[in-house]
Amino acid sequence: MTADPDADAVAAAVADAHRREWAFVLAATVRVTRDLDVAEECVQEAFAAALTEWRTAGVPARPGAWLTTVARRRALNVLRHSGVERRHLPLLVEEEVAPDPRDDGAHGYPDDRLRLVVTCCHPALDRPAQVALTLRLLCGLTTAEVARAFLVSEPTMAARLTRAKKKIAVARIPYRVPPPAELPARVDAVLAVVHLLFTTGHTVPAGEELVRRDLVERALQLCRMLRGLLPGDPAVAGLLALLLLTDARRDTRTADDGRLLLLEEQDRARWDGAAIAEGVALVREALRARPPSRYALQAAIAAVHAEAPTWADTDWREIVALYGVLTSVWPSPVVALNRAVAVGFASGPAAGLAALDALAAEPQLAGYGYLPAARADLLRRLGRVAEAREAYGEALLLTGNAVERDFLARRLAELD
Amino acid sequence: MSRYMILIYEDEASYATATPEVMGEIYQEHDRFSAGVEQLGAKILGGEALEPTPTATSVRGGDVTDGPFVETKEALGGYYVIDAPDLDTALAVARTVPARFGGVEVRPVMVFD
Numbered sequence: 001m002t003a004d005p006d007a008d009a010v011a012a013a014v015a016d017a018h019r020r021e022w023a024f025v026l027a028a029t030v031r032v033t034r035d036l037d038v039a040e041e042c043v044q045e046a047f048a049a050a051l052t053e054w055r056t057a058g059v060p061a062r063p064g065a066w067l068t069t070v071a072r073r074r075a076l077n078v079l080r081h082s083g084v085e086r087r088h089l090p091l092l093v094e095e096e097v098a099p100d101p102r103d104d105g106a107h108g109y110p111d112d113r114l115r116l117v118v119t120c121c122h123p124a125l126d127r128p129a130q131v132a133l134t135l136r137l138l139c140g141l142t143t144a145e146v147a148r149a150f151l152v153s154e155p156t157m158a159a160r161l162t163r164a165k166k167k168i169a170v171a172r173i174p175y176r177v178p179p180p181a182e183l184p185a186r187v188d189a190v191l192a193v194v195h196l197l198f199t200t201g202h203t204v205p206a207g208e209e210l211v212r213r214d215l216v217e218r219a220l221q222l223c224r225m226l227r228g229l230l231p232g233d234p235a236v237a238g239l240l241a242l243l244l245l246t247d248a249r250r251d252t253r254t255a256d257d258g259r260l261l262l263l264e265e266q267d268r269a270r271w272d273g274a275a276i277a278e279g280v281a282l283v284r285e286a287l288r289a290r291p292p293s294r295y296a297l298q299a300a301i302a303a304v305h306a307e308a309p310t311w312a313d314t315d316w317r318e319i320v321a322l323y324g325v326l327t328s329v330w331p332s333p334v335v336a337l338n339r340a341v342a343v344g345f346a347s348g349p350a351a352g353l354a355a356l357d358a359l360a361a362e363p364q365l366a367g368y369g370y371l372p373a374a375r376a377d378l379l380r381r382l383g384r385v386a387e388a389r390e391a392y393g394e395a396l397l398l399t400g401n402a403v404e405r406d407f408l409a410r411r412l413a414e415l416d
Numbered sequence: 417m418s419r420y421m422i423l424i425y426e427d428e429a430s431y432a433t434a435t436p437e438v439m440g441e442i443y444q445e446h447d448r449f450s451a452g453v454e455q456l457g458a459k460i461l462g463g464e465a466l467e468p469t470p471t472a473t474s475v476r477g478g479d480v481t482d483g484p485f486v487e488t489k490e491a492l493g494g495y496y497v498i499d500a501p502d503l504d505t506a507l508a509v510a511r512t513v514p515a516r517f518g519g520v521e522v523r524p525v526m527v528f529d
Contacts, residue, residue: 090527122503124503172418172506172524173503174501174502174503178504182504
């Protein structure tokens with residue numbers, strides 16, 4: 001116990017516990033309530049109680065255990081007194097087996113976070129619902145914060161969350177970890193949600209800022225949580241590696257004036273060496289799986305960049321080869337596009353353009369701004385100015401991020 | 417246990433042109449499906465195959481019209497009602513429902529307390 005902490009210190013301790021423990025506390029409380037809404041209320045009340053009680057009693061040695069105890073006690077009270085009136089949805093389906101002795105939990109309660117996350121990312125829920133539930137229930141974001149993250153109005157997000165929770169209860173999506181045979185597919189859906197959160201934060205699709213730090217941090221935090229829950233899963237290791245290696249460049253992606261800096265222009269000395277070292281070690285582990293996951297291969301490509309001392313030292317042949325393997329485990333026109341860009345550096349812009357033009361008819365790439373942007377760059381390097389100008393114009397029409405638009409406009413102006 | 421209806425939506429034209437051999441296969445597939453449901457932890461409570469949509473008659477208010485309520489390429493052609501402990505089990509059953517010319521939709525049956 002800390003003696004007589006002041007209000008700021010308590011608020012900071014509660015905020016820290018919110019970030020670290022929300023998912024654990026909620027997951028453990030859902031086990032008691034078997035109702036997501038009631039559990040959320042009880043957990044919110046526990047955090048509110050912490051704000052006042054920790055001022056008098058001090059910050060507990062194990063805040064997570066304290067919060068779980070309080071939230072579960074409240075949940076039991078709700079169930080005893082007003083459970084029937086307050087619950088408007090059927091009870092969640094739980095598995096009727098003894099708790100796994102391995103999930104002792106650090107707090108004296110079973111660790112139910114894996115159940116919570118696979119339930120939020122159940123394939124019977126669409127991707128926007130999965131993402132919204134994950135941010136709300138695993139990260140403890142308010143509905144307003146989730147709405148802001150995805151640029152929708154708060155009522156729209158509230159309706160999306162309500163609909164998703166109702167489907168979980170009414171369709172009886174079970175609150176449990178699936179059997180081992182089904183687990184990889186379910187974890188895959190969780191990883192897709194985390195990856196989507198990361199990419200949305202890494203390059204904001206529309207807006208003034210290039211990066212949304214909050215989303216990137218949430219994605220990293222979720223991925224670290226999954227790594228803790230599934231330490232032997234190579235796909236989880238691969239995704240964590242990818243996020244770390246990509247995010248290691250965060251401080252160098254824009255100049256002081258906010259201008260976009262390409263990989264070529266970034267100050268590699270300012271890349272986050274600790275994140276790179278951790279990412280590279282994880283890539284090695286993730287690549288041992290056969291076949292390697294898409295994330296492991298993407299991370300391996302990011303690792304080649306991270307380990308090149310200068311832009312000129314980049315091993316483009318290795319990168320092209322890795323994209324080749326990636327195409328075989330995860331055929332996607334976007335991967336083919338990235339491969340074509342790498343070919344443009346490994347074998348020259350003419351070869352890159354040939355690879356890129358083979359993708360011109362891909363319906364999935366119609367309206368994808370990076371296709372004309374990549375084409376414009378290859379044409380520029382080939383000195384085909386008129387065509388490059390046209391491609392930059394097309395890319396500008398399809399790009400919603402202000403920082404990226406500014407980059408394209410500058411390149412276009414340089415052609416004159 | 418909860419009740420789910422599994423609605424089978426398939427391309428009617430494919431049925432119309434199916435050979436007797438193909439139809440025989442499909443009937444056998446339904447028999448095999450029925451026999452396997454309990455192993456998945458669920459139970460069939462009922463099910464029917466429907467005559468194709470040209471035989472359907474729709475009624476809205478007082479108006480009677482010839483044809484199905486909604487015209488779709490893949491039309492409701494039959495259903496099963498099952499008892500299953502949760503959606504995962506119901507979906508495992510749904511995956512084994514023969515529907516080579518389309519697919520199925522799983523809907524929880526409403527419970528009135």
